Amino acid sequence: xxxxxxxxxxxxxxxxxxxxxxxxxxxxxxxxxxxxxxxxxxxxxxxxxxxxxxxxxxxxxxxxxxxxxxxxxxxxxxxxxxxxxxxxxxxxxxxxxxxxxxxxxxxxxxxxxxxxxxxxxxxxxxxxxxxxxxxxxxxxxxxxxxxxxxxxxxxxxxxxxxxxxxxxxxxxxxxxxxxxxxxxxxxxxxxxxxxxxxxxxxxxxxxxxxxxxxxxxxxxxxxxxxxx
Amino acid sequence: xxxxxxxxxxxxxxxxxxxxxxxxxxxxxxxxxxxxxxxxxxxxxxxxxxxxxxxxxxxxxxxxxxxxxxxxxxxxxxxxxxxxxxxxxxxxxxxxxxxxxxxxxxxxxxxxxxxxxxxxxxxxxxxxxxxxxxxxxxxxxxxxxxxxxxxxxxxxxxxxxxxxxxxxxxxxxxxxxxxxxxxxxxxxxxxxxxxxxxxxxxxxxxxxxxxxxxxxxxxxxxx
Numbered sequence: 001x002x003x004x005x006x007x008x009x010x011x012x013x014x015x016x017x018x019x020x021x022x023x024x025x026x027x028x029x030x031x032x033x034x035x036x037x038x039x040x041x042x043x044x045x046x047x048x049x050x051x052x053x054x055x056x057x058x059x060x061x062x063x064x065x066x067x068x069x070x071x072x073x074x075x076x077x078x079x080x081x082x083x084x085x086x087x088x089x090x091x092x093x094x095x096x097x098x099x100x101x102x103x104x105x106x107x108x109x110x111x112x113x114x115x116x117x118x119x120x121x122x123x124x125x126x127x128x129x130x131x132x133x134x135x136x137x138x139x140x141x142x143x144x145x146x147x148x149x150x151x152x153x154x155x156x157x158x159x160x161x162x163x164x165x166x167x168x169x170x171x172x173x174x175x176x177x178x179x180x181x182x183x184x185x186x187x188x189x190x191x192x193x194x195x196x197x198x199x200x201x202x203x204x205x206x207x208x209x210x211x212x213x214x215x216x217x218x219x220x221x222x223x224x225x226x227x228x
Numbered sequence: 229x230x231x232x233x234x235x236x237x238x239x240x241x242x243x244x245x246x247x248x249x250x251x252x253x254x255x256x257x258x259x260x261x262x263x264x265x266x267x268x269x270x271x272x273x274x275x276x277x278x279x280x281x282x283x284x285x286x287x288x289x290x291x292x293x294x295x296x297x298x299x300x301x302x303x304x305x306x307x308x309x310x311x312x313x314x315x316x317x318x319x320x321x322x323x324x325x326x327x328x329x330x331x332x333x334x335x336x337x338x339x340x341x342x343x344x345x346x347x348x349x350x351x352x353x354x355x356x357x358x359x360x361x362x363x364x365x366x367x368x369x370x371x372x373x374x375x376x377x378x379x380x381x382x383x384x385x386x387x388x389x390x391x392x393x394x395x396x397x398x399x400x401x402x403x404x405x406x407x408x409x410x411x412x413x414x415x416x417x418x419x420x421x422x423x424x425x426x427x428x429x430x431x432x433x434x435x436x437x438x439x440x441x442x443x444x445x446x447x448x449x450x451x
Contacts, residue, residue: 048314050310050313050314050450050451051451052451070315070316070317070318071316073314073315073316074316076314078310078311078314080307080310081307082305082306082307082310083306083307084306084307084308084310084311085306085307085308086239086243086306086308087306088243088246088247089239089242089243089246093242097235097239098311100231100232100235101232101235101236101311101312101315101317101322102315102316103232103315103316103317127246
């Protein structure tokens, strides 16, 4: 359960949004929306504890991020705009390093399966720098398959992916939610969810320019297929 | 925790083996600079013996500086550094692994090549011995202190120049102790001892504080 209370964030001189409140229970997906530059990435990075908070509080399972420190990262999976893979290592080596560092002792078979699932078995022994953008993204996303983190924070996970891969990632997200995990993502694409709840958060509503003090309104729904 | 240390160390060494040119630049630079002096000064043994320790140490300092900029830059650019910050490990510990890998690739080769360098300056056996020992004690300090500078200047434009301005003053004690130890031990073999102790003390201090400081600087760099 992630709880955000009264959050304000600043990027340089500019105040991005103020008094943001939301709760993300287990088994739910939060789709963060907003126009370019509204602070989606900044919000996600703040939720990861990478940015100092201007005002307010972020709590994970009742404890603030600062008091949790490294323990929080046991439960967190983050994928930002950068893939975080080394170009001189092969896809398999990249996954092996990621597995060892996140403390989940993924076996060699699990890693192979992850690569297989994401459709990179043919290029598993090539250095990732010669792969295409989409394939690099797939390597980064393959970590999702063997991740044991409860909270996934994904910044634009669908960019550069083909239709097939988008469907696969959506399936992974759905399974994760079904197993009681939480997901926060930003995307300009449609998000389909077959189980669990889908929350939406539009950052434009919290922009200080509007000076509106309307209460939080995100739509909650349990429908079979939701488009947003 | 040891596993994550070994993981980062092995990863960085493996990456270096696949990018050999970057690794050997520092070593080649060191060899070339040190070899230029005897050519420029001439073959007067007494003068070379006197200049040798200082020249070798200055060259070692500059060679260490040369490789520093890349210490965190590659990880910063491809997003691996962000992922390192988000692993359930103390960041200072992972940074320490990166510094050790950096030292193994840029510092240790200087220690190994030192006897050959000493021959160019006609250093005595005991002075050569001292030179290797001081480099062994001093070069990790260069990597450790340098890591703080590299982390502080990460992502800045013109970071290279700033890095030199920031770090070279902090290198001065290492240079003074290292060069002095070699020059005094060429007359009396055991006279270098106080300098060894000073270098050792500085190494311990750097081992303790540098990874913590570099980790804090990295967190700021990634904000």
